[in-house]
Amino acid sequence: MGHQVTVVLGVIGADVHAVGNRILAYALEQAGLKVINIGVLASQEEFVNAAIETGAKAILVSSLYGHGELDCRGLREKATEAGISDILMYVGGNLVVGKREWHEVEEIYRKMGFDQVYPPGTMPEEAIPQLLKDLGVDGVGGMH
Amino acid sequence: MKGCFLVHLRNMKWDLDEFSAMRKEVLLGWPTGAEVEIQEALGYHKNMPETKIFSDRLAKAEESGVTLTQPRAGVALVTELIELLRYLQDVGGADLLPTTIDSYTRLNRYKEAQTGIEESRTHGRSMLNGFPAVNHGLAACRRVVEAVDVPVQVRHGTPDARLLAEITLAGGFTAFEGGGISYNIPYCKDVSISRSIRDWQYVDRLVGFYAENGVIINREPFGPLTGTLVPPSISNAIAIIEGLLAAEQGVRNISLGYGQCGNLIQDIAALRSLKELAKEYNIRFGYGNVAITTVFHQWMGGFPQDESKAYGVISWGAVTAVLAKATKVIAKTPHEAVGIPTKEANASGILTTRQILNMLRDQSLPETKELNEEIAIIKKETRALIEKALELGEGDLALGTERAFQAGTLDVPFAPSRVSAGKIMPVRDNYGAVRLLDFGNLPMEPDIKDYHREKIAERGRREQREPGFQMVIDDIYAISKGMLVGRPRH
Numbered sequence: 001m002g003h004q005v006t007v008v009l010g011v012i013g014a015d016v017h018a019v020g021n022r023i024l025a026y027a028l029e030q031a032g033l034k035v036i037n038i039g040v041l042a043s044q045e046e047f048v049n050a051a052i053e054t055g056a057k058a059i060l061v062s063s064l065y066g067h068g069e070l071d072c073r074g075l076r077e078k079a080t081e082a083g084i085s086d087i088l089m090y091v092g093g094n095l096v097v098g099k100r101e102w103h104e105v106e107e108i109y110r111k112m113g114f115d116q117v118y119p120p121g122t123m124p125e126e127a128i129p130q131l132l133k134d135l136g137v138d139g140v141g142g143m144h
Numbered sequence: 145m146k147g148c149f150l151v152h153l154r155n156m157k158w159d160l161d162e163f164s165a166m167r168k169e170v171l172l173g174w175p176t177g178a179e180v181e182i183q184e185a186l187g188y189h190k191n192m193p194e195t196k197i198f199s200d201r202l203a204k205a206e207e208s209g210v211t212l213t214q215p216r217a218g219v220a221l222v223t224e225l226i227e228l229l230r231y232l233q234d235v236g237g238a239d240l241l242p243t244t245i246d247s248y249t250r251l252n253r254y255k256e257a258q259t260g261i262e263e264s265r266t267h268g269r270s271m272l273n274g275f276p277a278v279n280h281g282l283a284a285c286r287r288v289v290e291a292v293d294v295p296v297q298v299r300h301g302t303p304d305a306r307l308l309a310e311i312t313l314a315g316g317f318t319a320f321e322g323g324g325i326s327y328n329i330p331y332c333k334d335v336s337i338s339r340s341i342r343d344w345q346y347v348d349r350l351v352g353f354y355a356e357n358g359v360i361i362n363r364e365p366f367g368p369l370t371g372t373l374v375p376p377s378i379s380n381a382i383a384i385i386e387g388l389l390a391a392e393q394g395v396r397n398i399s400l401g402y403g404q405c406g407n408l409i410q411d412i413a414a415l416r417s418l419k420e421l422a423k424e425y426n427i428r429f430g431y432g433n434v435a436i437t438t439v440f441h442q443w444m445g446g447f448p449q450d451e452s453k454a455y456g457v458i459s460w461g462a463v464t465a466v467l468a469k470a471t472k473v474i475a476k477t478p479h480e481a482v483g484i485p486t487k488e489a490n491a492s493g494i495l496t497t498r499q500i501l502n503m504l505r506d507q508s509l510p511e512t513k514e515l516n517e518e519i520a521i522i523k524k525e526t527r528a529l530i531e532k533a534l535e536l537g538e539g540d541l542a543l544g545t546e547r548a549f550q551a552g553t554l555d556v557p558f559a560p561s562r563v564s565a566g567k568i569m570p571v572r573d574n575y576g577a578v579r580l581l582d583f584g585n586l587p588m589e590p591d592i593k594d595y596h597r598e599k600i601a602e603r604g605r606r607e608q609r610e611p612g613f614q615m616v617i618d619d620i621y622a623i624s625k626g627m628l629v630g631r632p633r634h
Contacts, residue, residue: 013247014247018370018560019370019558023620026613039560041251041560065273066272066273067246067248067272067273069271070263094483094484095483096483097269097272097484098484099483099486119482120449120482120483
């Protein structure tokens with residue numbers, strides 16, 4: 001068992017949706033990752049600072065309340081300025097106000113610099129295998 | 145500003161001079177605060193037709209025994225908000241309308257709300273999840289209220305809603321949701337209970353001032369809290385406490401809310417015991433003149449993505465609301481799982497609800513042993529929670545509430561707030577009723593704990609697994625996956 005890979009998890013902006021955050025933290029830990037959970041109401045600076053301080057390999061952003069577009073813009077640039085330009089960035093949730101085609105939403109967030117974009121209702125077990133692959137971690141090997 | 149003259153949190157009606165001194169500061173919070181002139185606002189309210197006054201509409205519904213419908217809705221810009229509300233009134237047939245406030249305003253981040261307004265204008269679509277009423281100001285609020293024929297309520301999630309209340313009430317809204325506990329614990333990370341209760345005492349004192357001057361504003365504590373497997377006694381205790389704190393400041397019209405858990409008997413028992421116990425406590429503390437109505441929130445947790453399935457969830461909420469004889473029901477929409485709904489989807493949620501309310505209005509659930517047992521249990525638990533808070537506060541409910549959260553004798557599951565101990569863990573029993581797997585520090589009698597334990601054990605036997613966090617997670621996702629009880633997946 002090598003050392004654990006660290007990821008930063010949080011709910012961005014003025015969003016207080018705490019339930020999924022709690023469950024994601026649990027699921028990510030079950031998958032063998034070290035989770036730095038900065039919780040709800042997290043600013044871009046908090047994500048970036050937490051990633052730098054802990055040497056995290058990924059920033060996992062949740063947004064459930066619709067303001068994601070305003071809140072997520074510039075996060076990739078902030079990370080680059082802070083010297084962690086190659087960090088993985090995932091985002092998921094109800095990412096826009098109103099009902100829009102998913103491919104449009106995905107496009108908006110990919111352009112912002114997110115590596116993976118997940119629609120509402122994605123279960124942890126659907127996203128975690130991709131995350132482990134992107135991180136170069138071989139699943140739950142020896143993590144239990 | 146931080147209550148310089150009120151050193152200790154106390155459940156006592158604010159002196160008018162102290163209130164007026166604080167008002168001056170509150171109104172300086174954003175330039176639109178200068179538009180508020182209370183005497184002028186009182187005059188505006190007194191000229192309002194009765195059909196647009198929330199408390200009147202609720203009283204009529206209560207009298208005739210019908211359940212009213214109300215959606216949630218709010219967008220960034222005034223013209224678009226008016227268009228949306230008119231649609232929900234005319235096409236959706238909403239009896240009562242909301243104006244849901246955006247999340248930046250809820251955190252008093254008016255500069256960010258301003259950016260949201262400007263971006264919404266540029267992009268031609270709402271970039272905010274609600275209406276930034278403080279930024280728009282008093283005249284814009286009145287345009288909204290005047291554009292529709294039914295009463296309009298401010299719905300939000302604001303721990304410090306003092307300025308929002310000043311502007312929207314002067315702006316002609318006749319109902320205001322929230323409270324010092326229910327708009328703190330589920331909506332904040334790090335706001336103290338003493339701070340939020342104090343800020344809400346201000347709002348209630350303002351509403352009390354309107355009442356003293358002949359203008360009755362309806363107040364509604366936010367019943368569902370985190371909307372995630374909240375046991376009825378927890379939400380009932382908090383709703384009753386907030387109602388009492390509001391009444392002390394002079395509020396005369398209160399709607400107490402409860403969020404659907406999903407088991408019909410438990411939900412009906414919860415709403416009935418909420419109303420009965422609230423009346424009992426109001427009389428005990430000398431607020432017998434407060435009019436109390438009830439609000440039933442259709443399922444507040446995760447929804448199925450499929451719209452047909454979502455209608456099923458909405459319908460089950462409507463059935464429960466009408467059989468529980470709620471004064472109003474807050475309707476969900478078939479877009480719930482994917483975010484903020486279109487106006488068409490929002491209207492269809494109301495229409496679905498209305499159809500069921502009408503079909504069941506002359507039916508009621510018979511008094512059964514199970515129903516009475518559930519009512520007795522919920523009341524016993526609720527009393528235990530409130531009495532403990534009173535004891536910790538040495539008779540003062542505001543102070544007692546603060547201490548109860550510190551001690552964990554009041555606790556809310558899945559709350560983002562650090563104020564809540566977060567030691568309790570709810571789970572469904574074999575019939576879908578919400579029970580407590582872990583009581584944390586709740587002051588429950590051993591017979592109550594045994595009751596919950598046995599109910600949960602019964603489910604564990606059926607599912608051949610030990611009740612634990614995985615069972616809780618399964619419950620949280622169950623409805624969105626087409627079930628009520630999160631049975632093990634194989």
